Amino acid sequence: MDALRNKFSPKLAAIQARIARAKVSVQRQQDQARNATMQSAISVGSAILGAFLGRKMLSTSTLNRAGTAARGASRAMREGADVTQAKESVASLESEQARLEEAFASESAALIGSLAEPDIKTLAVKPKRGGVTVEIFGLGWV
DSSP states (O other): OHHHHHHHHHHHHHHHHHHHHHHHHHHHHHHHHHHHHHHHHHHHHHHHHHHSSOOOSSSHHHHHHHHOOOOHHHHHHHHHHHHHHHHHHHHHHHHHHHHHHHHHHHHHHHHHHHHOOOOOOOOOOOOOOGOOOOOOOOOOOO
């Protein structure tokens, strides 16, 4: 049983480490997506306010701000796709971990099944006359 544990423990430890790294990556991607969304919303808002409150409705600076806001929105969408990809990576690693745990359970069940109780038979053995020795003899009186 120890050999079976020694066989599967490094694999399970490696998978668990990869899952932990993938979860950190998901968190980082979510933070980046949230920041990109916030930044693009601020850019769009400043472009709209600049267009309405500025001197000219359609100036070069207003168009440049709108272009920057559009690029920020596309970046936010890419970050959202990265979050989805990172979550899929975590899900695939967790399924791989479940598969390894299932393989360990099946192999340990097979090992336990192969260790069935042995057939024990009773056998009567008669002592031989020369095989009995008396080491200590005592007599007690009450």
